[in-house]
Amino acid sequence: MKPLLQHIFSILLLSLLCQVSxxxxxxxxxxxxxxxxxxxEIDAGPSIFxxxxxxxxxxxxxxxxxxxxLSFRFKNRLSPNIQVGMGKLEPGGAINNGTYLSExxxxxxxxxxxxxxxxxxxxxxxAKYGMSMFDESGTYEIGSDLWDNYKDGFSYEGLQxxxxxxxxxxxxxxxxxxxxxxxxxxxxxxxxxxxSPVNTTLTPIDTYxxxxxxxxxxxxxxxxxxxxxxxx
Numbered sequence: 001m002k003p004l005l006q007h008i009f010s011i012l013l014l015s016l017l018c019q020v021s022x023x024x025x026x027x028x029x030x031x032x033x034x035x036x037x038x039x040x041e042i043d044a045g046p047s048i049f050x051x052x053x054x055x056x057x058x059x060x061x062x063x064x065x066x067x068x069x070l071s072f073r074f075k076n077r078l079s080p081n082i083q084v085g086m087g088k089l090e091p092g093g094a095i096n097n098g099t100y101l102s103e104x105x106x107x108x109x110x111x112x113x114x115x116x117x118x119x120x121x122x123x124x125x126x127a128k129y130g131m132s133m134f135d136e137s138g139t140y141e142i143g144s145d146l147w148d149n150y151k152d153g154f155s156y157e158g159l160q161x162x163x164x165x166x167x168x169x170x171x172x173x174x175x176x177x178x179x180x181x182x183x184x185x186x187x188x189x190x191x192x193x194x195x196s197p198v199n200t201t202l203t204p205i206d207t208y209x210x211x212x213x214x215x216x217x218x219x220x221x222x223x224x225x226x227x228x229x230x231x232x
Contacts, residue, residue, distance in 0.1 A: 040116045040118060040119055041119060042073060042074070042075050042077055042114060042116065043073065043231060044073050044074055044075050045072065045073060045231060045232060046070065046071070046072045046231075046232045047070070047071050047072075047073070047229050047230060047231040047232060048068065048069070048070055048229070048230050048232070049068065049069050049070075049071065049227045049228065049229040049230070050067070050068045050227060050228055051065075051066075051067040051068070051085070051225050051226065051227045052226060052227060052228055053182075053224070053225060053226040053227075054066055054067045054085070061090065062089075062090060062091060062092070063087065063088060063089045063090065063091075064086075064087070064088040065085065065086070065087045065088075066085060066086050067083060067084070067085030067086075067225075068083070068084060068085070069081055069082055069083035069084065069108075070082055071112075071229075073114065077113055077114040077115070077116075078111060078112070078113060078114075079111065079112040079113075079114055079124070079126075080109075080110070080111045081109070081110055081111070081112065081126075082107065082108065082109045082110075083107065083108040083109075083128075084105070084106075084107050085105070085106050085107075085211070085212055086103075086104070086105050086106070086211065087102075087103065087104065087106065087134075087211030087212060088101070088102075088103040088211075089101070089102045089103070089208075089209045089211070091208070091209070095138055095139075095140050095205075096140070097140055097141045097142070097143065098138055098139050098140030098141060098153075099138055099139050100136070100137075100138040100208060101136060101137050101138065102134055102135075102136040102207070102208060102209045102210070102211065103134060103135060103136075103211065104132055104133050104134025104135060104159075104211045105132070105133055105134070105211070106130060106131065106132035106133070106134075106211050106212025106213070107130065107131055107212075108128045108129065108130040108131075108165070108212070109128065109129055110126055110127055110128030110129065110165070110167075111126055111127065112124045112125065112126030112167070112169075113125055113126060119173075120172060120173045121170070121171070121172045121173070122170065122171050123168075123169070123170050124167075124168075124169050124170070124171070124183075125166075125167065125168050125169075126166075126167050126169075127164065127165065127166050127167070128164070128165040128167065128185075129162070129163075129164055129165075130162060130163050130164070130165060130187070130212055130213065131160070131161070131162040131163075132160065132161045132162070132210050132211050132212045132213060133158070133159070133160050134159050134160075134161075134210065134211050135155070135156065135157045135158070135159065136155075136156050136159065136207060136208070136209075137153065137154065137155040137156070138153060138154055138155075138205065139151070139152070139153035140152060140153065154195075154205055156195045156207075159192070159193040159195075159207065160192070160193050161189070161190075161191065161192035161193065161210045161213060161216070162190045162191060162192075163187050163188055163189045163190050163213050164187070164188045164190060165185045165186065165187050165188070166185065166186050166188075167183045167184065167185040167186075168183060168184055168185075169181055169182060169183025169184065169225075170182065170183070171229070176231075177230055177231050178228065178229070178230060178231075179228070179229040179231070180226075180227070180228050180229070181226070181227055181229065182224065182225060182226035182227065183224075183225055184222065184223070184224055185222070185223045185224075185225065186220060186221075186222055186223075187213055187214065187220065187221050187222075187223060188219070188220050189213065189216075189218070189219045189220070189221075192207065192210065192216060193207075194206060194207070195207065
């Protein structure tokens with residue numbers, strides 16, 4: 001998964017650098033043509049967006065993700081937004097001689113502050129609050145040359161977690177309705193459910209991954225999202 005994140009991160013940085021370069025070229029051109037002043041306008045109104053980076057996981061056996069959202073932009077450069085997604089994670093190495101599955105739904109709500117470079121490209125910063133509801137299960141086997149192999153498993157339902165995010169992103173218009181963009185976020189875990197032991201002698205296997213957040217044992221985790229937006 002790390003090479004994929006690095007690839008997406010590189011695309012986002014390249015997109016950001018291209019946007020800044022194009023904006024600077026427009027500014028230089030305007031400066032060379034005398035007294036024309038660039039008037040930057042915010043296209044107010046609703047829009048829908050889909051994280052196309054998540055769609056790349058659907059053909060894989062490792063994990064499956066989907067995420068989409070709604071946002072509204074105001075002339076004062078504020079943009080409240082909401083996202084809904086699902087995640088299903090089956091990492092091969094989570095348990096030796098066993099399997100692990102974490103799946104569920106999550107949502108985020110937040111607000112961005114838009115910083116236009118020109119009428120085509122913009123940067124933005126914002127904050128979000130996220131919550132996930134998920135189930136997890138697993139199986140494991142202990143082999144022995146003296147006795148029969150010992151097989152067991154676990155299953156937890158209705159687990160919850162929530163977190164906060166700070167983000168920095170960029171976006172570029174393709175035409176009057178379509179735009180592409182991406183953002184880098186730092187997710188900060190607030191609280192999460194921990195599985196309870198089935199009896200007093202066994203320690204339960206703790207949660208490995210939280211849909212929408214990432215690895216449960218990291219109190220902070222970086223993430224990269226890339227999306228395509230349609231303005232209504």
